[in-house]
Every structure is written in structure tokens, then in C-alpha cells.
Amino acid sequence: MSQKLFVSAQEVAEKAGVSRSAVSRTFTSGASVSPKTRQKVLDAAEALGYHVNHLARGLMRNESGIVCLIVSELGTPYRSALTRALTQQLQNTGKIAMLINTDRSDGSVDLALTQAIRYRADASIILSGLPDKSITDLCLKNGQRLVLINRDDDREGPLKINLDDEDAAARIATAFVRAGCRKLAFANSQTGTPSLMARERGFVAAAGALGIDVIVERFGPTGYESGRVVAQQLLTRKERPDAVFCATDLLACGFMDAARHQFSMSVPDQICVAGFDDIEQASWSSYGLTTFAQPVDMIAREAVSWLVGDAVRPENHSVRLHADLVWRTSIRGG
Amino acid sequence: MSQKLFVSAQEVAEKAGVSRSAVSRTFTSGASVSPKTRQKVLDAAEALGYHVNHLARGLMRNESGIVCLIVSELGTPYRSALTRALTQQLQNTGKIAMLINTDRSDGSVDLALTQAIRYRADASIILSGLPDKSITDLCLKNGQRLVLINRDDDREGPLKINLDDEDAAARIATAFVRAGCRKLAFANSQTGTPSLMARERGFVAAAGALGIDVIVERFGPTGYESGRVVAQQLLTRKERPDAVFCATDLLACGFMDAARHQFSMSVPDQICVAGFDDIEQASWSSYGLTTFAQPVDMIAREAVSWLVGDAVRPENHSVRLHADLVWRTSIRGG
DNA sequence: ATGCCGCTTGCACGCAATTGCAAAATTATG
DNA sequence: CATAATTTTGCAATTGCGTGCAAGCGGCAT
Numbered sequence: 088m089s090q091k092l093f094v095s096a097q098e099v100a101e102k103a104g105v106s107r108s109a110v111s112r113t114f115t116s117g118a119s120v121s122p123k124t125r126q127k128v129l130d131a132a133e134a135l136g137y138h139v140n141h142l143a144r145g146l147m148r149n150e151s152g153i154v155c156l157i158v159s160e161l162g163t164p165y166r167s168a169l170t171r172a173l174t175q176q177l178q179n180t181g182k183i184a185m186l187i188n189t190d191r192s193d194g195s196v197d198l199a200l201t202q203a204i205r206y207r208a209d210a211s212i213i214l215s216g217l218p219d220k221s222i223t224d225l226c227l228k229n230g231q232r233l234v235l236i237n238r239d240d241d242r243e244g245p246l247k248i249n250l251d252d253e254d255a256a257a258r259i260a261t262a263f264v265r266a267g268c269r270k271l272a273f274a275n276s277q278t279g280t281p282s283l284m285a286r287e288r289g290f291v292a293a294a295g296a297l298g299i300d301v302i303v304e305r306f307g308p309t310g311y312e313s314g315r316v317v318a319q320q321l322l323t324r325k326e327r328p329d330a331v332f333c334a335t336d337l338l339a340c341g342f343m344d345a346a347r348h349q350f351s352m353s354v355p356d357q358i359c360v361a362g363f364d365d366i367e368q369a370s371w372s373s374y375g376l377t378t379f380a381q382p383v384d385m386i387a388r389e390a391v392s393w394l395v396g397d398a399v400r401p402e403n404h405s406v407r408l409h410a411d412l413v414w415r416t417s418i419r420g421g
Numbered sequence: 422m423s424q425k426l427f428v429s430a431q432e433v434a435e436k437a438g439v440s441r442s443a444v445s446r447t448f449t450s451g452a453s454v455s456p457k458t459r460q461k462v463l464d465a466a467e468a469l470g471y472h473v474n475h476l477a478r479g480l481m482r483n484e485s486g487i488v489c490l491i492v493s494e495l496g497t498p499y500r501s502a503l504t505r506a507l508t509q510q511l512q513n514t515g516k517i518a519m520l521i522n523t524d525r526s527d528g529s530v531d532l533a534l535t536q537a538i539r540y541r542a543d544a545s546i547i548l549s550g551l552p553d554k555s556i557t558d559l560c561l562k563n564g565q566r567l568v569l570i571n572r573d574d575d576r577e578g579p580l581k582i583n584l585d586d587e588d589a590a591a592r593i594a595t596a597f598v599r600a601g602c603r604k605l606a607f608a609n610s611q612t613g614t615p616s617l618m619a620r621e622r623g624f625v626a627a628a629g630a631l632g633i634d635v636i637v638e639r640f641g642p643t644g645y646e647s648g649r650v651v652a653q654q655l656l657t658r659k660e661r662p663d664a665v666f667c668a669t670d671l672l673a674c675g676f677m678d679a680a681r682h683q684f685s686m687s688v689p690d691q692i693c694v695a696g697f698d699d700i701e702q703a704s705w706s707s708y709g710l711t712t713f714a715q716p717v718d719m720i721a722r723e724a725v726s727w728l729v730g731d732a733v734r735p736e737n738h739s740v741r742l743h744a745d746l747v748w749r750t751s752i753r754g755g
Numbered sequence: 756a757t758g759c760c761g762c763t764t765g766c767a768c769g770c771a772a773t774t775g776c777a778a779a780a781t782t783a784t785g
Numbered sequence: 786c787a788t789a790a791t792t793t794t795g796c797a798a799t800t801g802c803g804t805g806c807a808a809g810c811g812g813c814a815t
Binding site for chain 1: 426427428470472473474475476477479480483485487490494495496497498500501502504505508509512517518519520521522535536538539540541559562563564645674675678679681682683701702705706707708
Binding site: 441442453480482 | 795801
């Protein structure tokens with residue numbers, strides 16, 4: 088009574104008075120069915136509430152249609168925006184997203200990928216963390232495609248999508264100098280993820296080329312609170328910086344709030360601030376943060392089109408996308 | 422050569438020198454296997470990189486382990502926080518989340534549920550929109566469980582999780598009055614979702630009971646920009662309100678920013694503001710928004726524990742959770 | 756009428772697992 | 786040591802579906 092099973096192709100076949108294969112062919116694009124049996128099947132299916140079992144189909148075709156999204160800190164603006172774009176793109180191409188949370192703990196990503204393998208996901212997209220080589224090898228060996236977003240890794244096989252972090256950092260350094268700033272600082276988290284470190288490297292190097300030393304301060308995870316703490320550290324020095332590049336917008340928001348409300352400083356008059364990601368909050372008028380836009384839609388498009396493509400893909404495929412500078416009011420001039 | 426298939430239980434059985442059932446039993450908790458065959462199987466599995474095929478398992482057991490999350494506007498702080506909590510809870514209980522984006526378009530949710538049926542999801546959790554009755558009936562008939570979060574619907578079968586929106590709205594009305602406000606306003610979006618309308622109703626009713634008329638203004642979707650527009654509408658009246666309850670925090674942030682930066686008003690001295698959701702940004706020092714906290718973790722726990730429970734569930738199960746008032750600085754006094 | 760061609764259709768097998776049942780192997784008991 | 790009791794184990798059936806193969810069917814030219 089309660090656990091009534093789903094309708095199967097068999098039942099549809101009986102009701103339509105055809106063979107089960109006819110039902111199967113009706114729902115398989117490119118199969119040979121005459122228009123009239125096709126219609127009989129569709130009517131019967133509609134009447135019974137039949138829907139193809141994608142578990143069984145996946146079993147046969149050896150292609151589940153599932154793509155695994157591996158994410159940490161989904162509650163964060165940038166991560167959720169990217170996740171949204173990815174699931175949307177996947178849906179548009181007939182795939183479906185499986186979502187797995189990870190945390191900082193060791194092996195968390197490996198566990199997620201194991202789940203992806205169990206469900207025979209066609210591919211996995213990794214937005215956070217970096218899996219063990221043995222696991223990625225297993226994925227690849229089984230024909231599962233892998234996409235690494237913003238994780239600068241040099242192993243072969245996966246598609247790697249990155250931004251021009253270093254170049255962007257250099258651009259903002261010159262922007263600061265052009266605005267008359269001379270005491271530059273970089274605010275980072277302590278997570279040390281590849282893209283954050285690339286921004287730091289690029290900023291320090293570009294400033295160095297202009298003859299300026301950069302004060303680098305790192306603290307905690309990549310969030311608003313850390314931005315406040317770093318502000319505390321930078322603004323209690325005897326020589327305050329007059330421009331700060333924050334590794335992410337969340338850090339920048341925290342920094343600006345502390346600078347304004349705790350140290351009564353004016354942005355951009357006394358200190359210029361820039362961020363990275365272009366989260367929605369960056370455009371809110373309390374911040375007006377000048378920042379670099381992550382091209383989330385383009386990232387999603389690149390990832391998904393590569394996943395579904397049967398084009399022979401080069402062994403070491405890597406995409407580098409450009410981050411546009413979005414100019415707002417947190418830097419003087421412009 | 423490329424599409425090397427996954428390792429099957431058959432191959433593991435051969436390598437371990439046992440039958441395929443022994444392999445199956447090794448990976449089925451509660452099955453009877455002797456310690457030594459079990460070990461032989463585990464060794465062989467490890468060596469070959471074998472992982473149980475959950476598609477096939479789901480087929481046999483008639484239980485896929487998949488739970489469908491149906492969400493719109495995932496990029497939004499509240500939605501992403503709730504989604505995160507849900508996927509985490511699901512993982513903790515051995516289930517896995519499938520994520521489907523919906524938009525405002527007709528039948529978008531129905532399409533999502535169809536996908537859920539195709540993949541034989543054990544359950545679906547709907548965070549946005551409301552599906553057609555014919556579809557939910559189909560889900561329920563097939564033994565798929567349904568959870569509706571913040572969608573006040575009266576159909577039988579699904580679990581409904583709601584907050585005490587009306588009561589919360591009444592509490593904030595008295596708080597405004599206690600702070601000395603007399604000209605109350607309510608800022609809403611035009612989406613007219615049940616919980617938003619409940620907040621509006623509750624606020625208007627409670628104010629009415631205190632002898633106060635409420636100016637209600639509605640605009641657009643539920644986001645920051647709409648908050649700004651509503652501010653425009655409310656603050657250009659000849660009699661400005663001195664307290665505004667915004668249906669969500671995003672609206673409240675937009676409202677506060679417009680009030681401060683566009684109308685040069687001081688919050689809370691000239692106007693008090695309250696929101697709903699307690700998104701992370703509400704606690705940022707630029708806002709310090711007094712708001713009601715959505716108990717996302719508790720919502721997730723309730724939903725998931727009901728999904729996995731075999732307890733006979735009453736036909737019309739409904740949970741009403743309490744939204745705590747988080748007092749910050751956007752209302753005078755306290 | 757016969758032969759040929761092309762499109763449909765059904766049969767039967769295979770995909771990767773779980774599980775009831777009975778035989779075999781192990782252990783406990785008299 | 787024989788017998789009973791208790792696991793363990795393998796066989797075979799089952800889940801829902803896709804697909805190669807051969808048979809069936811209709812149309813057309815000879």
C-alpha cells in the first residue's frame with residue numbers, strides 16, 4: 088500500500104499493447120519507432136505517470152548524466168554564485184548536478200570524489216580544496232572527467248580553469264600608485280589557496296617593480312571577520328598604509344568596515360581599498376568597492392561545454408580567463 | 422581504449438576467488454560474511470579500485486539515496502546558507518543532494534520534480550516555488566517524500582516547515598512602538614510568497630491593534646535593489662515613516678543604504694529599520710541590522726530527520742519553528 | 756507471382772548490483 | 786566420533802532499461 092513501486096516500461100508496454108522494447112525506443116532519441124506505436128506508447132505513459140528510470144538507463148549506457156559539484160563554504164557569495172551558474176549550465180545541457188559539501192578536514196575532498204565514483208558521475212567539478220592524486224587518477228582511469236576551478240595544479244588530465252590573478256594584481260598596483268598612494272599593503276587570509284597566493288605574489292612583484300615595498304598581513308579564513316582583524320593589524324602600525332588590496336571582497340568589506348567605524352578613517356580619502364571577486368555586496372553603496380569581476384558565467388560555460396564535448400581533448404587542457412576591473416568609489420580618481 | 426569501464430563486483434570476485442554475492446555482502450551492512458572472505462574481498466577491491474555502483478544498488482533496493490533540492494536564486498545569502506545546511510545534514514545521514522535551479526517561469530518547479538522522479542530520488546525538498554498538484558501527487562504515489570520549506574500550502578502528504586512569521590512581525594511592531602516610533606511602514610517585494618505575505622499581514626495586524634496604520638510598499642523581486650526602490654517610494658512621501666520593517670534582510674540593506682546615502686538620514690536616529698533572515702551581512706557593522714534569525718540548521722535537521730525516518734508519519738505533518746529576534750543597532754533603545 | 760529493399764518489431768541478452776533459498780562448511784553438543 | 790545447530794556460501798532470480806539480431810511486413814520493380 089505505501090511503498091507502491093514506480094511505473095516500469097513493462098507496465099506501459101502492456102497497457103499500450105506493444106513490446107517493452109517499443110517503449111524503450113520511444114524514449115530513446117534516434118531509435119526506430121513508427122509514429123503510431125510511438126503515440127500509443129506516449130498515451131499509455133502519460134496515463135500511468137511513467138518516467139524513464141535514469142538509474143537503469145545510466146547503468147546501460149554507462150553514462151549517468153550526473154555531474155558532481157564539490158564545494159566548501161557554499162554560504163559565501165562568490166561560491167554560491169558560481170555554483171548557481173554551474174548548475175544552470177548543466178541543466179541547460181541536459182545534465183544534473185550533485186552537490187557535495189567539503190570542509191577543511193583532510194580527505195574531505197577525497198570522500199566527495201568517492202561519492203562521485205559511487206554514483207558513476209560523468210564528471211566532477213572541484214571548486215574547493217584539492218584531492219589526492221590517487222583519487223583523481225582513479226576518476227580519470229574510469230573515464231570520469233575532472234574540472235579544477237581556481238586550483239592551480241599541474242597534474243595531467245583535468246581541465247583547469249584559472250584567472251589572470253597575477254596580472255590583475257599588477258593592474259591594481261599601478262592604479263593605486265596613479266591615485267597617489269605610496270604605502271601599499273596586501274590583506275590575505277591564511278588559507279594559502281593558489282589563487283589567493285597568486286594575487287599576493289603579483290601585487291608584491293608589481294609594486295616592487297615600481298619601487299614600493301608591500302606590507303603583507305594574513306589572518307584566518309577568507310571572510311569578513313578576517314578582514315576586520317587584518318585591518319586591526321594594519322591600522323595600528325605607526326605608519327598606516329594608504330592603499331590596501333584585499334585578496335577577496337569579503338576581506339575587503341571587513342577591512343572597510345573596521346577602517347571606517349573603528350578607526351574613523353575615510354575611504355577613499357585617507358585609504359584606498361580594492362578587492363577581488365565582485366560579489367554582489369561590492370556594489371552596495373555602503374562599499375562601492377573597486378574590484379575584479381570573476382566571470383562566473385563564462386567559467387561555468389567553459390567547464391560545462393568541455394564536459395559534454397566529445398571533441399578529442401588535449402591531455403593538458405587549461406583555460407585562463409580575464410578578470411575585468413570594476414571601477415567604483417573605493418579608490419580616488421578614476 | 423579511452424572509455425575503460427568501471428570495475429565491477431564480478432571482477433573483484435574473480436580476483437578474490439569468491440562468488441559475486443560474497444562481494445556484494447561485504448559491502449552491504451548487516452550481511453553475513455566470514456571475516457576472512459571479507460578481508461580477501463576488501464583487498465581485491467582496494468587493489469582494483471572498486472566502488473559499489475549506487476545506480477545499480479538503487480535499482481535493486483528501490484532506494485537511490487538521492488534527495489533533490491529545488492532552489493531558485495541560489496546566489497542569495499539566505500538561500501545558499503539553507504542549501505548548505507541541508508546538503509550537510511544529508512551527507513551526515515548518508516544521503517546525497519541533487520541540486521536543481523528553478524526560475525520564475527511557469528512549470529519550472531514541475532520540471533525539476535520530473536527530474537527528481539527520473540532519478541528516483543527518495544525525496545525532494547522545495548525551497549522555492551510551488552509545484553502543480555498533479556506532480557506532487559505523482560511523487561507521493563511513487564513513495565517519494567516531499568518537504569516544503571516556507572511555502573504555506575495545505576495539501577496533504579508533504580512535510581511543511583514554516584516559521585512563526587506573523588508572530589515575529591507582531592513582536593517587531595511592539596518593539597518599534599516601544600522605541601517611540603509611530604509612523605510605521607512595511608517594505609515588501611512583489612513576489613507575494615506565503616512567508617513574505619504572512620510577515621506583512623502580521624505586521625499590519627499588530628500595528629492595527631496598537632492603533633497604528635501601516636504604509637505598505639511593494640516592489641519587484643526580493644533583493645537589494647528592490648529595497649532601494651521602496652526607500653525611494655517611502656522617503657519621498659510628504660510624511661516620512663519613522664520605522665520600516667523590511668520583509669527580508671536584503672530589502673533592508675537596500676533600504677538602509679538608500680536612506681543613508683541618498684536621503685542622508687540617520688539610522689536609527691531618524692528612522693528605525695528591521696529585517697528578516699539574519700543573513701551574514703546583517704551583522705556587518707555598516708548595517709547592524711536588527712532582524713529575525715532563520716534557524717537554518719534546525720530547519721535542515723527537521724527536514725532530513727523526517728526524510729530518513731521510517732516512523733509512521735502522520736498524513737498532515739507540519740512544523741512551525743521560532744524565529745529569534747536578533748537585536749542590533751538599527752532600532753533605538755534596546 | 757517473385758525477389759529485393761527498407762523500416763518496425765519482438766526476443767533475448769547484458770548492465771551491476773541485492774537477496775531468498777538450499778547446500779556446504781564450520782562449530783557446538785551429547 | 787556422530788549428530789545437531791549455526792554460520793557461510795553460491796546459485797539463480799530480480800530490478801528497469803538499452804540494443805544487436807533476425808524475423809515480419811509492406812511497397813516496388815521485374
